[in-house]
Amino acid sequence: MPAGPFGDAVRQGRDIFVHTREYAKAYVGNGLRCSNCHLDAGRLAHSAPLWGAYVAYPQYRRKNGHVNSLGERIQGCFRFSMNGKAPPLDSPEMVALESYAYWLATGAPVGARLAGAGYPKQGFRPPQPPDYARGKAVFVRDCALCHGADGQGQRAAGRDVFPPLWGPDSFNWGAGMAQLDNAAAFIKANMPLSRGGSLSDQDAWDVAMYIDGHERPQDPRYKGNLEQTRKQYHDSPLSLYGTVVNGRLLGARPSQ
Ligand code: HEC
Ligand code: HEC
Known part of the structure; x- marks a missing residue:
């Protein structure tokens, strides 16, 4: 440096x-x-x-x-x-x-789309529509060991060793990772940690659906109306915000 x-x-x-x-x-x-x-x-x-x-x-x-x-x-x-x-x-x-x-970025050409930039989500689609129950099975098999059975990660000696995937200490509903294509592409390329690329495309989408199908902090753009916030900012099948997943209406928490 x-x-x-x-x-x-x-x-x-x-x-x-x-x-x-x-x-x-x-x-x-x-x-x-x-x-x-x-x-x-x-x-x-x-x-x-x-x-x-x-x-x-x-x-x-x-x-x-x-x-x-x-x-x-x-x-x-x-x-x-x-x-x-x-x-x-x-x-x-x-x-x-x-x-x-x-x-x-020293030496990289300005305006270039460099190989490896972003998450590899272009053209990355699930063979079948993602499924919460299948995703849960992937989570238990390949993720819970580090991120915890409750997805809340793990802390040791006051430091977080494995980050939370949902719940009050995780990213909020407005985050890119709360969108299924971003989560699936990140997971496919990088998770389980140090074994990136090992999940099938279907497993990556299913487990993304499982993670993003849990409650997390409110979208800070929310102004009191869930339906309207969904329409304005989440009007896409890639967002589960404001939809019912596994019997729960997501995004219904009041803002902090
Ligand atoms: C919960 C996961 C998460 C955390 C934490 C996070 N980001 Fe991001 N970040 C994303 C996602 C998802 C994208 C969108 C990637 C894409 O579109 O390919 C992104 C995109 C970006 C981009 C643009 C990348 C690009 O190629 O366009 C920058 C810069 C960035 N983040 C910086 C930060 C900084 C700085 C922090 C910490 C203050 C941070 N991020 C924390 C998930 C995260
Ligand atoms: C060997 C431990 C380990 C396993 C197994 C593992 N992860 Fe991770 N995961 C991590 C660590 C550590 C990070 C943070 C990386 C860093 O800070 O360098 C992370 C980060 C993440 C993130 C982004 C941060 C966040 O909190 O949202 C997601 C999403 C994620 N993992 C999902 C998964 C999924 C899905 C699986 C199972 C397919 C999985 N992980 C398996 C260790 C693991």
């Missing part, structure tokens, strides 16, 4: 990325860290690496209907994936994260 003030910003960005609560506490509202979903400190291909993101912004996003800077994209992951607050664009935390992403 470079020396001097720029190197300090790069290191701070990496620290925030890997120990998000410790270094950006004011903006974190759950038990996750950035590197739980962007593996190997944001460097691993097929887990939305920062080097792939850096050269791909500014970019139009359907999610909010305008062109987003990289900073605004990062704000989105704080608000939804971290169930927290968006750091201001000129805050030291944001400058550090952008410095780290910039440094990881």
